[in-house]
Amino acid sequence: QQLQSRRLRQPIVVVLGHVDHGKTTLLDKIRGTAVVKKEPGEMTQEVGASFVPTSVIEKIAEPLKKTFPIKLEIPGLLFIDTPGHELFSNLRRRGGSVADIAILVVDIVEGFQKQTYESLEILRSRKVPFLVAANKIDRIPGWKPIDTYSLLESIKSQRKDVQTQLDNYVYRLVGQLAELGFNADRFDRIRDFTKTVAIVPVSAKTGEGIAELLALLAGLTQNYMKTKLRFAEGPAKGVILEVKELQGLGYTIDVIIYDGILKKNDTIIIGGLNGPIVTKVRSILVPKPLQDIKVVKTDLTQIDEVYAAAGVKIYAPELENALAGSPLFVAENEQQVEEYKKII
């Protein structure tokens, strides 16, 4: 119990950015799975959640062992994938609302686009710290992909003019961020990460740069968010990402639990089309590590309780009118039920 309360929970990392700039591909590369290929038209149309354990982060960050050693205290990262298409502004907002930290994915060749700006406004309004993943560096003319997850290792093998070209692209992003009032620089030139937004050039296709990206995510969350990430013992709090009918089961909700513990038979209060819904959790279903809750249909495991942070599917009566985007509270008595109903 004491250990539990001292440990850190997984930081919730939301991935935002313009359509087709490579958000899902980046997560696929990290997870070693292929969600993009399973999406209709290969376009993300709902918010997903997947857990990446420390062992995977350590493996990917392995090439940095000597230059940029990092001791992991977090149990892993919980990634939230969002759609970049302009129609899905509400889904981006939903993802942004639970984030501890964000990755803004920008196609390095295309630079800032409409939903890049919109994503930044979501992050700014919610005061979510973020990194910029300057993606698709393999498309820079002359880039020679190297078999490594480390950007700095790969850069050493690139021609001088290609290195300069990479820098020019990075400077363009620095300029675009400056116009919006953000101080930014390439991550390896930053002294104070509390004042400067880090830009990490990556290729979601080849993997180059993902070592530094994950090391930075882990380092920044561990160093600057300890208090926020300290695990809390109390009843769960969450946000509904999606409401879905599951064949043979009925209506379910995909929820990000960002605080506390959710147990089977807990009384939950959520927002509904016709006002607050009070119901009882019948089952809690979780995907395997590295699997995305939005894609997994049959491969879910039933569990009796779940600790924040986690992406779970909840089955309970009366979920057909549940509202995606709504908060979820657990009430421990009648008085709390009434309080949470008012809040909702």
Ligand code: GTP
């Ligand atoms: P939405 O979810 O629809 O907003 O798109 P997304 O940002 O998730 O983009 P997605 O990962 O689906 O990638 C879009 C296209 O870009 C796919 O064809 C990817 O294969 C390609 N792509 C993504 N990352 C890279 C990269 O680093 N290099 C190259 N060359 N192609 C990439």
Ligand code: MG
């Ligand atoms: Mg996508």
